[in-house]
Structures are given as structure tokens and as C-alpha cells.
Amino acid sequence: MKTSPYGKIPGALAAGAGVLLLLPLAGIDAFFLDVLTLGFLVAVYAGSWDIVGGLAGQVSLGHALFFGAATYACALLTSLAGWPFPLAAGAALLLSTAAGAAVGTLSAPLKGPFVALLTLVLGEAAHEFFLGQMFFSPRGGYSWGGEGGIPVLLRGQPLSPWAAYYSALAFLVLSTWLMLRIARSEEGLFWTALSGSELSARASGVDIQKHKRRAFMVGAALAGAAGVGFAACVGRATADDFSLELSFQAATFAAVGGRGTIVGPVLSALVLHSLLQGTGIPPAGRVLLYALALLVTLRFFPGGVAGTLRERARSRRMVLPGKGEGR
Amino acid sequence: MPPLAQVLVDGVFTGASYALMAAGLALILGVVKVINLSHGAFFTLGAYVAYVLDSKGVGHPVAAVFMAAGIAFTFGVFLGKSFINPVRSHPFSVAVGSLGFAILSEQAAQMLWGPHPLSIDMGLPWATLHGVTLRRWGVISFLLSLGLIGGLSLFLSRPWGLPLKLIAEDEEIAGSVGMDVEKIRYLTFGAASAVAAIAGALLAPAAAITPTMGRVPLILSLIVVIASGMEKVWNIFFLAIGLGVLSNVSAYLLAPGGSYLLLLGIVVLLLVARPSGLSVAAPGRDY
Amino acid sequence: MSDLLLAEGITKSFGTNRVLRGVTLAVGRGEVVGLFGPNGSGKTTLANIISGLIPPDRGRILFEGKDVTRTTMDARFRAGISRTFQIPDPYPSLTVIESVRVALLCGKPARHAGGEEKEGMEERLESLLVRTGLFSQRFWPAAKLSQGCLRRLEFARAISCLPRLVLLDEVFSALSARDEAELVGLMRSLHREKGISFLLISHNPLILEELCDRVVAIEDGRIFWEGKPGDLAKYVPAANHAHGREDGMQEEG
Secondary structure, eight states, rough: OOOTTTTTTHHHHHHHHHHHHHGGGGOOOOOHHHHHHHHHHHHHHHHHHHHIISOOOOOOOOTTHHHHHHHHHHHHHHHHHHHHHHHHHHHHHHEEEEEEEHHHHHHHHHHHHHHHHHHHHHHHHHHHHHOOOOOESSSSSEEEEGGGBBBBOOOOOOOOOHHHHHHHHHHHHHHHHHHHHHHHHHHHHHHHHHOOOHHHHHHHTTOOOHHHHHHHHHHHHHHHHHHHHHHHHOEEEEEGGGGHHHHHHHHHHHHOOOTTTTTTHHHHHHHHHHHHHHHOHHHHHHHHHHHHHHHHHHOOTHHHHHHHHHHHHHHSSSSSOOOOOOO | OOOOHHHHHHHHHHHHHHHHHHHHHIIIIIIOSSTTTHHHHHHHHHHHHHHHHHHHOOHHHHHHHHHHHHHHHHHHHHHIIIHHHTTTTHHHHHHHHHHHHHHHHHHHHHHHHHOOBBOOOOOOOOEEETTEEEHHHHHHHHHHHHHHHHHHHHHSGGGHHHHHHHHHHHHHHHHHTTOOOOHHHHHHHHHHHHHHHHHHHHHHGGGGGOOTTTTHHHHHHHHHHHHHSSSHHHHHHHHHHHHHHHHHHHHHSSSSSHHHHHHHHHHHHHHHTTTTTOOSEEEEEOO | EEEEEEEEEEEEEEETEEEEEEEEEETTTOOOOEEEEOOTHHHHHHHHHHHHHSSOOOEEEEEEEEEOOOOOOHHHHHTEEEEESSSSSOOOOOOOHHHHHHHHHHHHHSOOOOOHHHHHHHHHHHHHHHHHTTTTTSBBGGSSOOHHHHHHHHHHHHTTOOOEEEEEESTTTTOOHHHHHHHHHHHHHHHHOOOEEEEESSSSSHHHHHHSEEEEETTTTTEEEEEEEGGGHHHHHHHHHHHHHTTTOOOOO
């Protein structure tokens, strides 16, 4: 029975991707191009949260920690240590992944709400630290840090808006494909199991600590990758990259899109972010609207958009008993 | 630069208010059985209420306390009834939802009053002992906190407090003896939120009033509740005072940011060292 | 010691409540041992300790001669001790076949991504489902199964990796007569063919008399009798008491 359970959705996604491919050629405004480019990165960030908080059920309220670690690593390594960007990017990815392993290990013995609390506190700690921390350049007597942030140095020619756009889009498509593959792999099955019933998972031989840690590592790595892209596009790392608002957004996009579906969070992040930023609403207003969307979703549509759709598809797929009931 | 003694005394007064918040959080944890991340938002609400009253010429703390309590209770009941109660059984929804409410309030406050710190006049000092100034806000905070905590302790140990203890320990029995468990839950949520707002109104004269000012008290209350549990109300009082002193002293010695980092570090240590924490959320299974 | 499992001197308290007081229990290779006791006797706690869900305060567990007292439940599953739960907790978002696949994937020590290896596993999975009568429901969401089928799913999960010892925790209670008969037959054939040992926990003396080689009676945290199943009613008053009641108590599944 290998008919696609997703109906027309892959087709719709492909069509959407096609539209996005052609947008710059249609002469869209540079501002909107920029908005979408960032939107692609935010979408990957949201998907990376879903790996940890949706698939593996480890609700993280400090996901920005991994994002900010990457942006700051890029900034500090290029500006202070003079590294070329690709090298700094690689180091940033490693750092994010290591942070994921650390957080995963610390949070593995904790029950749900306490995982949320621990991650929230860690994210806030990073934010507070970098808000106040000043860094001094080796020679030129520059000091960076605090609210102004730290610049990211890209040697050579700056990325043209079109190049940034298409790179980010390719990154989004590739990452989403990767995340879906992982979700459908053995590891993904273990994550679904341990988030669904930790008891049954343990009784089935699932090493809970190990797999929770892995989920965090994968999620952190992808968030870090998004951070690297962000650092390259925006050219600056600021303490906001660690902010609670950013962590909160990840959870919001996942809740609205549908926790555990990967595609749901990715799409909702892309749509919501691009829409709200594109219409020029100030940051405070945007976050307020996200919070409202979250509360309404959690109260009335706990499965989010994709989650609700998936439930309906699943119950249609179920082979119902004919006569002679439940054998 | 105030001498250390002043910092200590102010820390005690601050801690007394935090004790109120922590007690409220413990109540919510015990009766509604959720970790409420919106608790800090009510603190902030109380502080802004005090600010608004002050800017309109009504500077007396007691007026601020009553207004703050009233408004917060209304909001708290609304939140408890419309959101917290229905989604109680989904830990994800509660944690992220209450955080969402907190962030929503922060943004709303920022839109209404801007991100910059506001302040209220501290009022004339009441007394000065050995170079330490006791101000009106401090003394009232301490006395009110003492009274409310004492009242709560008394309430829980007498028959009136039985419904709450019953719900905390065994919901099924509570329901089967005819208690409207849902109603008691959202009323408790409202009352606890009111108490948090009272704490905010009391501390407003001593603090820089900003939209995100509720985060530190929230973390602090969480520390107290995790470390001392929900059972002994007086433990909460003394632990909160201790933390208030610690917080003030560290803000004096390090920067205010350093104080926040210290508190966050304490939370991490607590969670890592005591992974069992408290048993929260959905009723456990009997194996 | 040629015992498969030896739980020695197991003591456990919850707060001031002394649930187990120095219990010693052994299961031999290929043996079916029954653990009989009323509610509150400590039998479930003992099962939890043997399977690794909770650690004992004192005592040790030896499995195939090795000390496994400090190992986790999942490690014990991989080592060959599995268990079923009295109240199954099915995965809310997995189908029946996926639920069993989780266990099958964990039990294999080394997994190679080779295609043949994977096919072999799928075959084993399907034959396991056929064997436990779940094949026709394999694409159902696990959470939607009836109580009898949930028990079978528990069973399938527990035997999926051919363990040496399976703890069956009240697996027959509150089942319809037909479900119970099928499950009994399943257990018997597994015992015969693969020589799997069972530790059967039940408050139903009839089941124990029918299936066990040896029965152990526990009360108040202590083992006070051990012997042949036929003698259970003679020496254990609680069994006698329950004997009369159980006859009329078969519920529909």
C-alpha cells in the first residue's frame, strides 16, 4: 500500500517553490527580495526547532541559543581573529552542534516543563551575557559588543541580493528535504516513539538519553546553519540573536504550522515572517501578533495547520473493520 | 553609593515582595498543576498600574496595591478560565502559551509606554537607623508580605483551605465530593496573579519600570518554588528573602546584568542537580 | 548458578512505605514462574525493579550471571529481559506496525544499511504480527486498538527480539474469554518453540495453575510460599478466596 498519503501537497509545494524561483525575474522590489531571503533562513530555523520540539517532543524555549552561537562565532572569528568566512562558518556549525549536545545531555533527565525552563534560562543567560560583553579588536582599537553587536567580515565582494536570495532558497529546499528524510528515518522513528510514550519506548529498548541528545544536536546544527546564513546576509551579530523573542518565535511557528510535521513550521515561518515584515509592521507589533496567533492556535487548533490536515488524512487511511469486529 | 547595610535591608524588603510572587506561583503549581510562565507579566502589570496612578497624582502605595490586585485578578481569572484550564493537560500548550501571554504583555507595555525605564517617586524616608534609610515602600512591602503569607499559611491549615489542598493532592476525590474543581482552579489562578501584581506595585518605587522587568521576579519565584517545594509556606518566605538579598547584593557588587546571570545560573544548577524536580502536569500513572 | 535470573535481597521503600522487604526470586532457563499476590503486596514494584524501571534500595539482580542492577530498562531489553505493562501506553502517533518496528530496531545489536538486512527485518516484523493476530490491523493507529489487541501489541513488542525472559504483568486480566485463550496459546507455543522463560504476575490463581511450572506467593513485601501450582490453593488463603470469585468474572474485552 504505497500510495502517497499526502495527496496533492508535494505538488503544491513544488509549485510554490517554482513561484519563488521566478519571483526575482518578475521584477520584485529589492526590499521584498530581502524580506524573503531572511524569510527562507527563518523557515529553516523554525524547521530545526520542530526536530527537537515537534518530533522528539523536547519543548525548547531557548532555541535561539544555537542560532546566536553561530552568528557570534562568525562575527567574532572574522572580525577579531581574522578568519576567512567559510572557515568561520564551519567553526560556527561545529559550535552550534556542540551546544546542542550539551543542552541535550543536560535536559535529558528532565521532565517536559523543566526542559522548557532549562532551555529558556540558558537562552536568557547567553542573551544577558552578550548584551553586556564588550570585545576588543586585536590592533585597531575598535570595541564591539552590546547592543551594537559585532560585524561579520566577508572578504571579497559582498553578496548581491539575487545571489543571496537564490542561495537562501536553495538552502531552504535542501534543509527541508534533509529534515524530512531524517524525520522518516530510523532515528526519526525513535524520536516519535520517545516523545509519544517514553515508557513504551524504554520498554522497547530505546536509549532515551542518547536519542534526545541526538535530536538536540541535529536541531542545533540546522539552527546554526540558519545563523551562518543570517550572519552572511545581515553582516552583523547582535544580542537579539539570543533573545527570548526569537526563541519564542520558533515555538510559535511550529505550533501554528503543526508540531512534528516539519513542513508546517517551515511554511508558517516563511509566510508569517514575510507577511509581517513585508508589510512594515514594527518589531513590537510583529511579536505581539505572533503571540496572539500562538494563543489562538494552542487554544483552538492544537495540531496547527499541518497537524490538523494530517490527522484527517490519517483517519481516512485507516483500514476499518468490516463485519466481525476488532480481531 | 549606598553602604552594604542599606543594600541588605533593601534586599530584605525586595525579597518580601518576591515571597508573595513565589507563594502565588506555588499555589498555581499545586492547585492548577502547571508551571506558569506568565507570572512575571502580572508583576509588571502591578508596577505599571502603580506608575499610572502616580503620574495621575495618586501616589499612595495602598491605592496602587488595590488597583493592581483588582485588575490582575480580572485578567488572571480570564486567562485561567479561557486558556489555562482548557489546555492544562497539554504541557506544551501551557508552557509555550503562558510564555506567549507574557511576551504579548511585554510588547503591549512597550507599545503603550515605550521601552525606556520609568520611575516613581520613592517617597520620604520614614526612619533612619545607623545610616540605613527605611522608606515607605520597603516597610509596607515587608509588613504586607508578612501579613499575606501568614494569612495564607493560616488559610491552608484551617478548614477553609481544605478544598485547595484536596485538589492539590487528589483531584478525583475533590470532584466527587462536589467541589467545582475548574472554578477553584481559575479563581486560584486569578488570586495568585493578583498577588504577583501586588508584589509589582509594592516594588515599583524601588525599581526601574520597564516592559521586561517581570523576567527576573519570574526566575526568582521559580527558584524558590523548585528549591523549597509547595508544602511549607514559611520556607517560601525565608528563601525568597534570602534570594532578594542575594539579588540586591550581587547587583550592587556586579552589574545588574551580573545579578540576573547569577540567578539564571542558580536555576541551571537546581535543575541539573535535582532532575526529579517536582511532579507536575498530567497525573502520573500507577504502574 | 544456572538460574537465568536471580533477584536477591530486593528491598524498596517509597517514603515511609516499605513495599519490598528483602525479596529473593529466581527464574530458571525455560521455566515459567508465577508471581501471585493481592494488590499492594509489592508484586508490581518487584516487576518494575526486575525490568529496570526503578532501582532497588538494596539487593541485586543477576541475569545470565551478570549484575544488571544498575542498568536501565532499555539496556535490559537489549540484554534479553522484556516486559509488558498492565495498562499499555501506546504511542499516540504511530501505527501498530511502526510500534513494533521500534522494538525490533532496538534489539538488533549491529545494524547495517544493507538492503538484505532490512528486508529480513520487514519479514520478521510481518510474521510477528501474523503470529500475534495483529496483521490485519497493522496500519491502524496503535492508540485505536481494543484492550485485547493492545495486550497483544504489548506481547508482540516484548517478544520481538527473542528475549530470554519476559515479564508478563497482569497480561490476562480483564480480557474476554476468547482473547485470553488466544494469548495463552501464544505464550505456550513461544515457550515450547523458543524456550523463553516467563515470569507471570497475576492475582488470578487459575491462570497461574494452568501455565506455571512453579508459583511464588508474595504478601506485604515478603515471599511467604513457593511451590507447585496445584498446591497454590492449599497453602495460600488469598488464592482460595479468589478461586470462587474469578469464575464469574470474565469480562468482555
